[in-house]
Amino acid sequence: MAMFVHLTSASNTQRIRRAGIRAESHGTDGARGVYCFPVLRSYTLTHQWLRELARFGSRGGLVAVHIRLADDQPVLAAHYGERKPSRLTDVPAAEAVRRIAALDDPRGWEVFVARAIRPGEVHRVRPAPQVSGWRYRPDAHGTRPCTCFGCRIRGEYGSQRLRERLPHPLDGPPPPAETLLARVAAAGDPGDPAALCDALYWFGMRRRGPLARLAHLAAHPDPAVRDALARAVGHWPSPGVAGLLDGLAGDPDPGVREAVEFVRAAR
Structure with a gap:
């Protein structure tokens, strides 16, 4: 064995x-x-x-x-x-x-x-005492850390100072909420999945947002949009997030259900 x-x-x-x-x-x-x-x-x-x-x-x-x-x-x-x-x-x-x-x-x-x-x-x-192992990657000590949105951890100690000192050229501050909402509206009805996922990606970088104006995407026919919605708003403290996640927890697509589990664990 x-x-x-x-x-x-x-x-x-x-x-x-x-x-x-x-x-x-x-x-x-x-x-x-x-x-x-x-x-x-x-x-x-x-x-x-x-x-x-x-x-x-x-x-x-x-x-x-x-x-x-x-x-x-x-x-x-x-x-x-x-x-x-x-x-x-x-x-x-x-x-x-x-x-x-x-x-x-x-x-x-x-x-x-x-x-x-x-x-x-x-x-x-x-x-398992969390004192063993490497962070980021083996032999990362002494190298410049990556501050892209995929690598940084929200709320990690010193992360804000690190982003201010080493801003990432591709993951700068997200566009204003109204700009992103305009993109959502321009995507049409029910909406182009690629355009909606892109807007939700930027919404996910925000600490909070207009949940009421995005909640309708929970009924979008493309599961990729519903997945992106759960990941974008799941960490927001806005009223109604828990109810939206409850609805998506019963989604027929397993990827959407796993996205809900992920953001709930992160909360």
């Missing part, structure tokens, strides 16, 4: 012990599964993703879930920052452990199991 560790929010502990680790969508291809990493001799390397995942927040901190997989369980192993040349596709779990352990520098590697983890495969769950 091959041993792996999966890092997750402590608030998921009881559900994992009862029902295992559910498969979630990851990446642009929508693949569903669970990320984990082999248990190596080095505690630091085994838990290398701790500090990076802690940047995105968690309820009650992070815990390490040790899971046992059959040696012949097919998995995908890859370095998160590289493409096909560094991928091991559909290799047995035991072989993925052997190859990653043999690397001179296994930092940044990850293993993807394309299914849920069953309760019987959960070996143990224990607290």
Whole structure:
């Protein structure tokens, strides 16, 4: 049996012990599964993703879930920052452990199991002190941090001073709300999905906005627009956000439902 560790929010502990680790969508291809990493001799390397995942927040901190997989369980192993040349596709779990352990520098590697983890495969769950690992990327210390909207963490300590000192040329302040609303109106009825998603992307950078004038997009026929709406307004403190998320939580599209779960966890 091959041993792996999966890092997750402590608030998921009881559900994992009862029902295992559910498969979630990851990446642009929508693949569903669970990320984990082999248990190596080095505690630091085994838990290398701790500090990076802690940047995105968690309820009650992070815990390490040790899971046992059959040696012949097919998995995908890859370095998160590289493409096909560094991928091991559909290799047995035991072989993925052997190859990653043999690397001179296994930092940044990850293993993807394309299914849920069953309760019987959960070996143990224990607290994981968030002091090990790297942030941003391996060897990032001493390099200029990225302040783009995708990399920065809302509310992270010192993030406002960092953005003021190192403004990103492509993710500057969002346009005024009225300008964005004009774009939404110009998209038509029900509206061009690309134009609406672009406007909602900029709305997502705002701390609050005119929810009442965007709520109708929850009925848009394109699930990409409903997904973008949930992610854009989910962190707003505006009255009515909770009700809108409640409605989208029952959306027929699984991607929209996962977007709601994501923003609710972030709240």
